[in-house]
Amino acid sequence: MIPVNVVTGFLGSGKTTLLREILRDPAFSDSAVIVNEFGEVGLDHMLLEEVEEGVLLLESGCICCTVRSDLQDTIRDLHDKAARGAIPPFKRVIVETTGVADPAPIVSTIAAEPVIRQHFRIGNVVCTVDGMNGLATLAAHPEPEKQIAVADRILVTKADIAEPAALAALEARVQALNPVTPLARSTGQGFDADFLFGADLGDAARRDDEVNRWLALAEHGHDDHHHHHHDHAHGHGHTSGTTTFVLRFPERIDWTAFGVWLTALLHAHGEKILRVKGILNVLESDTPVVIHGVQHVVHPPLHLARWPDDDRSSRIVFIARGVEADLIRRSLSAYLIATSKSARPDPVA
Numbered sequence: 272m273i274p275v276n277v278v279t280g281f282l283g284s285g286k287t288t289l290l291r292e293i294l295r296d297p298a299f300s301d302s303a304v305i306v307n308e309f310g311e312v313g314l315d316h317m318l319l320e321e322v323e324e325g326v327l328l329l330e331s332g333c334i335c336c337t338v339r340s341d342l343q344d345t346i347r348d349l350h351d352k353a354a355r356g357a358i359p360p361f362k363r364v365i366v367e368t369t370g371v372a373d374p375a376p377i378v379s380t381i382a383a384e385p386v387i388r389q390h391f392r393i394g395n396v397v398c399t400v401d402g403m404n405g406l407a408t409l410a411a412h413p414e415p416e417k418q419i420a421v422a423d424r425i426l427v428t429k430a431d432i433a434e435p436a437a438l439a440a441l442e443a444r445v446q447a448l449n450p451v452t453p454l455a456r457s458t459g460q461g462f463d464a465d466f467l468f469g470a471d472l473g474d475a476a477r478r479d480d481e482v483n484r485w486l487a488l489a490e491h492g493h494d495d496h497h498h499h500h501h502d503h504a505h506g507h508g509h510t511s512g513t514t515t516f517v518l519r520f521p522e523r524i525d526w527t528a529f530g531v532w533l534t535a536l537l538h539a540h541g542e543k544i545l546r547v548k549g550i551l552n553v554l555e556s557d558t559p560v561v562i563h564g565v566q567h568v569v570h571p572p573l574h575l576a577r578w579p580d581d582d583r584s585s586r587i588v589f590i591a592r593g594v595e596a597d598l599i600r601r602s603l604s605a606y607l608i609a610t611s612k613s614a615r616p617d618p619v620a
């Protein structure tokens with residue numbers, strides 16, 4: 272299965288700079304890149320073409336709203352061409368979105384298409400955040416907050432030119448919006464391509480590490496001295512309403528009942544549940560099941576070969592906007608009691 276990575280991030284935050292550098296890395300030369308741009312002039316495309324011939328430009332506008340089928344066509348086209356030998360084989364796809372795109376529909380576009388699903392899987396969503404203008408952009412525009420919430424990797428760019436205090440304030444804000452996603456800084460060169468695009472939950476060999484990474488972040492935050500809940504909507508004159516919470520249940524749960532509940536929740540409130548990730552102790556298996564989803568899309572559940580530590584409780588992290596943690600907790604609790612399989616879930620701080 273070929274991973275499809277998505278590079279998102281607000282206008283001018285450094286997406287093209289990241290891609291250009293990544294494509295210079297010989298280990299990443301076997302990447303097919305799809306660039307989505309607004310407007311007539313494909314400037315990013317011209318920049319990218321200098322270094323990489325396998326770059327395709329998706330010309331018909333914004334992926335996220337009108338032309339999702341174009342993205343599907345483009346991915347199928349890449350696959351056909353590689354199969355025919357018309358282009359070199361590639362090991363990964365990277366989609367660069369426009370700065371104002373919502374990455375969630377792009378993820379669902381790839382996840383929903385049966386032909387694509389036979390050969391491709393979702394890789395990481397990498398979000399660039401402008402180290403200079405990030406706070407101002409977050410205050411003024413709705414898109415970056417969602418891009419950050421949905422991301423699997425966050426890259427704070429322009430660390431070479433931003434003020435250290437401003438960078439720290441930005442990172443605190445980003446971590447408050449999404450405490451479970453690892454964050455790195457960049458100076459416009461020397462990117463850790465493996466961290467950003469190599470390691471992801473869909474890769475069985477890297478899965479345990481990934482789960483440990485976000486579980487540790489979910490439970491301890493990025494920094495123990497500085498717990499994420501403190502920073503939420505801190506200063507900046509902007510109250511976002513994006514919250515993160517962890518539901519923990521001590522007893523084994525019925526996977527089928529849980530699956531029905533989660534499907535119903537996302538059907539009713541998907542646009543408010545930006546991200547869900549969880550490790551479940553299910554009745555049907557002695558090893559844990561990992562779930563993750565972006566808005567209305569739940570990826571197929573993944574099995575871990577072993578538990579990451581001695582803790583056998585199920586833990587589910589939600590990043591949500593405009594929905595009360597308590598509502599979700601009570602709903603799940605009621606559902607599990609009604610299906611009489613499990614104990615009441617308790618929230619942890």
Ligand SMILES: Nc1nc2c(ncn2[C@@H]2O[C@H](COP(=O)(O)OP(=O)(O)OP(=O)(O)O)[C@@H](O)[C@H]2O)c(=O)[nH]1
Binds near residue numbers: 280286288428430
């Ligand atoms: N000093 C410095 N400049 C950077 C860095 N990252 C990006 N830039 C500069 O910031 C500007 C915008 O970067 P791009 O990579 O074009 O950003 P983008 O997100 O692709 O922009 P759009 O295509 O407009 O959405 C360019 O002039 C880059 O050279 C960085 O880490 N340090």
